[in-house]
Amino acid sequence: MIINKFFAAFSQLISKTSQVAKQPLVKQNLIQSEPMRLSKYLAQTSVCSRREAEKMIQSGMILVDGKKVESNIPVTSENKIQVFTKNGERMPVKQSTKVWIFYKPVGMICSHNDPFKRPSFYDFAKLRLKTDQHVISVGRLDFNSEGLIVVTNDGELARCMELPETKLQRTYRVRVYGTFTEEKLKKIRNGVTIAGVNYGPYWINVENRQSRNTWLIMRLESGKNREIRKVMQKFDLRVNRLIRQSYGPYKLMGLKPGDFYEAQIEPEIKRKLYLHTRKKLQNVQEQIQLEQTKLNIKTLDDQSKNDKLIEKQNNDLSEKKNINTNPPKQIHSKIN
Structure with a gap:
C-alpha cells in the first residue's frame, strides 16, 4: 500500500513537471574556471583547511604540475595538484x-x-x-x-x-523464506559455484529467526547480477526482501x-579515487612505452633491411665493375 502511494505521487509529480516546466532546467555550472589561490582551492575540494594548506605550501609539501610551490599561487581545476602528508599522497577531487x-x-x-x-x-x-x-x-x-x-x-x-579491486564493502539485510539451518549457513559462508560462476565466500550472520522467515546480515565486496538471490535459491531459500544498508x-x-x-x-573514497587514477595513468604510460618500444624495434628492423638492401646493391655494382674492368680472356683454337 505504501509503495503504491509512493509511485502514485511519483507519477503525479512527473505529470505536473511535464505540463508546467516546459522550459529547460537551468544547468548547474559547478566547474570552477576562474583562478583562485591554492589554499582556497584545497579548502573547497575538502583536502584541508586554508591555514593547513598555507603551512604545507611553506613546508614544500605541495606540487603543482609536477613542480614544488613555495607561495600561494593561483590555480584552476586544469592544474595537476599533489599534496603529500604524513598519511601519504592526497589528490583533490574535481570541484564539480x-x-x-x-x-x-x-x-x-x-x-x-x-x-x-x-x-x-x-x-x-x-x-x-x-x-x-x-x-x-x-x-x-x-x-x-x-x-x-x-x-x-x-x-x-x-x-x-x-x-x-576497490573492495568497498556492501552490507545487506536479507529476509529469506524456507528452512534455514546451521549447515546451510556454513555452506553459504564458504561460497558456492553456480553454472560455472564462483560466488563468495561471504560474511553472513543470522539477525532474527521467525517461523518460516529468517533475517540475515550479509557483507559483500563486489556484487554480481542478482548474486544474493541466486545463492539463496541454490539452498532452496527464496529472498522476499533485500535491503542494502551501506556502500563503503x-x-x-x-x-x-x-x-x-x-x-x-569521504576521505576513504578520495584515497581510492587517487589510487585508481594513478593506476590508470601508469597503465597509459606503460602502453605508451610499449608502443614506443614496438616503433623503435620496427625502425631498427626497417633500418636493418635497408642496410642489407644497400649492401646487396653495392655488391651487385662491385661485381658488374669487376666484370667490366676484367673482361674474360678469349680462347683462340689452333688450326692445324
Missing part, C-alpha cells in the same frame, strides 16, 4: 563532483530504458535534484530490491567505486524510500 545518497524503493529500475515503462531511478533523480546534469548510480539494485544507492555526477568516481563509508542513516541527501566525498 557531487555525491548523493538515495533510498531506492521496491518497484523502481536502475536503467535508462525499460520496455515495460516502469518508474526509472534516473527520471526520479533528475526531478528531485532539480538538475539536467548527467547523474550515475554506483552499482545497481534490481527491481524488487531496495535500499541505498550512491549517486554521483562523476563517471570516473562511479567506475572507481564499482571495481572489485555511506549508510542509509534513517532515510525512507524515495529520500535523497547530498553527502560529502
Whole structure:
C-alpha cells in the first residue's frame, strides 16, 4: 500500500513537471574556471583547511604540475595538484563532483530504458535534484530490491567505486523464506559455484529467526547480477526482501524510500579515487612505452633491411665493375 502511494505521487509529480516546466532546467555550472589561490582551492575540494594548506605550501609539501610551490599561487581545476602528508599522497577531487545518497524503493529500475515503462531511478533523480546534469548510480539494485544507492555526477568516481579491486564493502539485510539451518549457513559462508560462476565466500550472520522467515546480515565486496538471490535459491531459500544498508563509508542513516541527501566525498573514497587514477595513468604510460618500444624495434628492423638492401646493391655494382674492368680472356683454337 505504501509503495503504491509512493509511485502514485511519483507519477503525479512527473505529470505536473511535464505540463508546467516546459522550459529547460537551468544547468548547474559547478566547474570552477576562474583562478583562485591554492589554499582556497584545497579548502573547497575538502583536502584541508586554508591555514593547513598555507603551512604545507611553506613546508614544500605541495606540487603543482609536477613542480614544488613555495607561495600561494593561483590555480584552476586544469592544474595537476599533489599534496603529500604524513598519511601519504592526497589528490583533490574535481570541484564539480557531487555525491548523493538515495533510498531506492521496491518497484523502481536502475536503467535508462525499460520496455515495460516502469518508474526509472534516473527520471526520479533528475526531478528531485532539480538538475539536467548527467547523474550515475554506483552499482545497481534490481527491481524488487531496495535500499541505498550512491549517486554521483562523476563517471570516473562511479567506475572507481564499482571495481572489485576497490573492495568497498556492501552490507545487506536479507529476509529469506524456507528452512534455514546451521549447515546451510556454513555452506553459504564458504561460497558456492553456480553454472560455472564462483560466488563468495561471504560474511553472513543470522539477525532474527521467525517461523518460516529468517533475517540475515550479509557483507559483500563486489556484487554480481542478482548474486544474493541466486545463492539463496541454490539452498532452496527464496529472498522476499533485500535491503542494502551501506556502500563503503555511506549508510542509509534513517532515510525512507524515495529520500535523497547530498553527502560529502569521504576521505576513504578520495584515497581510492587517487589510487585508481594513478593506476590508470601508469597503465597509459606503460602502453605508451610499449608502443614506443614496438616503433623503435620496427625502425631498427626497417633500418636493418635497408642496410642489407644497400649492401646487396653495392655488391651487385662491385661485381658488374669487376666484370667490366676484367673482361674474360678469349680462347683462340689452333688450326692445324
